[in-house]
Amino acid sequence: MLNETVASEPTGLIDFLGEAAIETLAQEAVDAVLIFNEAGKLRWASNSFLTRIGSAAPSVAGLEIDSVLALLGRMDDPELSGRLMKGAGRETLTLINEDLDAIAFRIAAAWSAGDRARPRCLVVTMTDISPLTEQLTRAERAKNAIEQRLNFDVDTGLPNERRTLEIIFAALRGAEEGEDVRSVGVFLIEVMDFREIVDLYGADLGGEVLQELAFSISDTLGPDQFVARTKEHEFAVVFPSVDSMTSLISTAETLIDQLCFEVSTELGDYRVQTIMSIAEMPVGTGSPDQLLNNARLAMGFRELPRRAGQIRVYEPEMRSALEARSRTYNELHNALENDEIEPFFQPQIRLEDRAVVGFEVLVRWRHPEQGLVPPGLFLEIAEETGLLPAIDDVVLRKALVHLAQWREQGYTEPRISLNCTGESLRDPGYIDKLCFELEKNNLAPKDVAIEILENVLFKDEQDEARATLDRLEELGFFLEIDDFGTGQASISHLINLNADAVKLDRSLVRDIVNDRASRFVVEATVMLSRNLGLETVAEGAENEEQMQLLTELGCGYAQGFGIARPMPFDETTRWLEDYTAKLSDPVRRSA
Numbered sequence: 230m231l232n233e234t235v236a237s238e239p240t241g242l243i244d245f246l247g248e249a250a251i252e253t254l255a256q257e258a259v260d261a262v263l264i265f266n267e268a269g270k271l272r273w274a275s276n277s278f279l280t281r282i283g284s285a286a287p288s289v290a291g292l293e294i295d296s297v298l299a300l301l302g303r304m305d306d307p308e309l310s311g312r313l314m315k316g317a318g319r320e321t322l323t324l325i326n327e328d329l330d331a332i333a334f335r336i337a338a339a340w341s342a343g344d345r346a347r348p349r350c351l352v353v354t355m356t357d358i359s360p361l362t363e364q365l366t367r368a369e370r371a372k373n374a375i376e377q378r379l380n381f382d383v384d385t386g387l388p389n390e391r392r393t394l395e396i397i398f399a400a401l402r403g404a405e406e407g408e409d410v411r412s413v414g415v416f417l418i419e420v421m422d423f424r425e426i427v428d429l430y431g432a433d434l435g436g437e438v439l440q441e442l443a444f445s446i447s448d449t450l451g452p453d454q455f456v457a458r459t460k461e462h463e464f465a466v467v468f469p470s471v472d473s474m475t476s477l478i479s480t481a482e483t484l485i486d487q488l489c490f491e492v493s494t495e496l497g498d499y500r501v502q503t504i505m506s507i508a509e510m511p512v513g514t515g516s517p518d519q520l521l522n523n524a525r526l527a528m529g530f531r532e533l534p535r536r537a538g539q540i541r542v543y544e545p546e547m548r549s550a551l552e553a554r555s556r557t558y559n560e561l562h563n564a565l566e567n568d569e570i571e572p573f574f575q576p577q578i579r580l581e582d583r584a585v586v587g588f589e590v591l592v593r594w595r596h597p598e599q600g601l602v603p604p605g606l607f608l609e610i611a612e613e614t615g616l617l618p619a620i621d622d623v624v625l626r627k628a629l630v631h632l633a634q635w636r637e638q639g640y641t642e643p644r645i646s647l648n649c650t651g652e653s654l655r656d657p658g659y660i661d662k663l664c665f666e667l668e669k670n671n672l673a674p675k676d677v678a679i680e681i682l683e684n685v686l687f688k689d690e691q692d693e694a695r696a697t698l699d700r701l702e703e704l705g706f707f708l709e710i711d712d713f714g715t716g717q718a719s720i721s722h723l724i725n726l727n728a729d730a731v732k733l734d735r736s737l738v739r740d741i742v743n744d745r746a747s748r749f750v751v752e753a754t755v756m757l758s759r760n761l762g763l764e765t766v767a768e769g770a771e772n773e774e775q776m777q778l779l780t781e782l783g784c785g786y787a788q789g790f791g792i793a794r795p796m797p798f799d800e801t802t803r804w805l806e807d808y809t810a811k812l813s814d815p816v817r818r819s820a
Contacts, residue, residue, distance in 0.1 A: 260334075261355040269293050269314055272350065294353070298324070302332055313338040313353060321358070333359045382458040384436055385443045390459040390521075393467060397517035400469035401510065412509040414468035414477045417524040418446065418488065421502040421537050423462035430494045435462075438492060438501055449487045450480075465521070474542070477507050481540050489538065502537030504528070509543075526551060557610050560596070565619055569595050572628040573795035576804070577646070577766060577788040580780040583812060585805065587678065589646045589788060590628045591795045592620060612650075621653060626666055629677075631798045633670035640805060646678040646709060654681070654694035660701065678707035680732070702727055709766065713754070731758050733784070735769025741782075742774050748782070755783045 261278035265271055270291045282289065282300040289297055294310040302324030309322060313336070322334045335356040343349025380392040388396070400413040420426070420438060427435040439462065446456050446464060455467040466484075471477055488503040508523035527543035532550065564570055574588035594602040611617040625647060632645050653659050667673065679701055702708060713731040733754060740747040751767075758765045767779050770789030779787055793804055 259354040260357045263294075263297060263353040263355070265294060265351040265353065267349050267351075269310070269351070271297050278355070298322070309336075314351065316340050316351070322355075331359070332357065333361075385439060385458050387443055387464075388455070388457040390457070390465075393455075393457040393459055393465050394517040394521065396455055396457075396467050396469070397520055400467065401512055401515065401517065401520070412471040412474075412511050413520065414471040414474075414507065414509045415520055415524045416466040416468075416477075416481060416484070417459075417506045417508075417521075417528050418442070418464040418466070418484075419504050419528060420462040421504055426499065426501075430496070430499070434492065434494060434499075441490060441492065442488060442501070442503070445487055445490065446484065449484050459521070465524075471509055474507070474509055477509060478540065478542065481505055481507055485538055485540060504535065504537060504539045504541070506541040507543065523548070554610055557607055558614050558616075561594075561607060561611055561614075561616050561620075564594055564596070565616070565623065567597075569597070570620055570623045571595060571797060572624045572631065573797055574628075574631075574645070574801040575788055575795040576793045576801075576808070577786055578792055580776060580785060580787055585643050585808060586786060587644045587646055588801065589680070589795075590624060590648070592624050593795070593797075612652075617650065618653065618656070621650070622662070625663070627798075629666045629670045629672060631801075632676060633672060634798075635802070635805070636672070636676075638802075640809075643805075644676045644678055644707065646680050646707075648680045648711065651682075651694050654697045655692070657693070659697060660704070664704070674701075674705035675707065678709050678729075680709045680711040682711050698726060712768075728763060730764035730766055730786075732766045732768055735789070738767045738769045738775060738779070738789075739771075741778055748778070751779070751784070752782045759783060 259275075261281065262273075262275040263271060263278060264273040270293060271289055274289060274297075279289075289300065294313055295304070295307075298304055298309075304322070304324055306322065309320070312320070315338075317336075317338050319335055319337050322336045324332045324334070335358050336353065338351055338353045341347065341350045341352065380388060380395075382389045397413060397415070420442060423435065423438070426438060439458070442464065443456070443458065446466065447454070450456065450466060455469075457465045457467070459465045468477065468480075485503065485505050488505075489501065491498045491500050493499075506524045506528035508520055508527060510520045510523070523543045526547050527541040530541065530547050530550075533539075533541060571593055573591045573593045575591060576585050577587040577589060578584060579586050592604050592608070594604075594607055596602050608617065608620075611620055628645055628647065632643075635643065649659075663677075664674075667677070679698075681698070698708065707730070708726070708728045709730045709732055710726070710728050711732050712734045731754070733751060737747060737751050737754070741751050742748075755765050764786065765784045766786040766788065767775075767784050768788055770776050770779065770787040771791045773791065775789075776787055776791065793808075796804060
């Protein structure tokens, strides 16, 4: 037998192998040991190896290394035996057995020193590391799965934002020394009204739209172009090397034409529309986040009208505008805390006798550095950021305090007109808050006019704003429709609202002296209002000639720069005193 031949050596296995080979054995936690002679023929095998090969054991004596290892399974490393014959260090050997299972061994070889008494032998040790390999394989699969989820979108299979930023980073860092300056370009593509699609037709159709859009982008640009899904209904295309913005725009125009398509729904065909933004950045500058954010800034830029099929190009001025809005927002917070918001008052007169009948309350911001800030520079931002209700509250409280002061000074007729948004009218606590401030200042609802814009009239009859208006009317507040003639209010809306007055927009009043059509519109509006029992207040009265003509046309009231500009409380009080004195003095009045 094979092992009996080895064991018949005069001094036994240890003496036969020598110290070097024994040291190799001692360093390995081995599952099998093989001993070969100098010709590479098997001389001895451990029982564990013989057990593994089973019925082939009696016939292994004298086989070469390749043939012996082949008894365990298919070996795909033809160079291994040569390396082992040279006394290779630790290597990994993977064998495929007849059941197509992979078996992994850590394998090492060392030559005994050999002398006349002990011929030189090659000792090969084998350690089964299949369990460890399987463990590592599972870990690798888990790692790959994590990488897949980290870098790819589950729904479309496209790279996600994380992977997109990596691609942009590599492109921005990719410029070689001496290379011509070039840029990295990014397209962002959004589905218009995507949330509406999901709300109307369901998430399944939303997913179908995204899949179709992904295919359309990839098919148009080609398989080699990097296309990613970066947000819910936002896709990105990265161009690592761009010659000019002109070439990017040209590509964008070709692409956007392909990104409009129809999908079938239970309610009929729905036409999907997209919008695109473009940004570029020279290589070696900026960051991936900055480039992507530039494209997003262009996509969401408020000053540009948003329409389907539009291509928006990022400009540095967009970021400057965004930063200015951010500063304004932060400073508005401080303005509310530091009591910088105040009401201004613009007089309203009765054209028949020129008596002061009221003041429209307008908001101003007394900035500690910029001075007086007009409402056009901050009210829109306040509305978008949720600060407008707090500003309205400040103006309401201060205006009523000032009206109470005028009452104490003997001015009993003028009332104040407060601009009221649809949002305020839908606030369940608006009326209670208004009445509380009136009571606190010993004022009554008749002292206040509520100005509303025409668009409030278009809400459903059951809308909270309409219910609030009905309640305000019942309590005795004076109701005015502001900027009448610029919107789309119908006669039926005017009747249903039961308003007390309409304010003619300044655009109707501006040209009434020289423009016959403007004069006719004003005359018709005044006649309509009179027939409905409504008073008319003309905004934008700039001079005496306009006011004379408005009187002739039947308009009852006016306000504008021709009477007085909006003023703070103290200045308004002085103006009121002087105007009232002048009105009562025939000599001064005719001057």
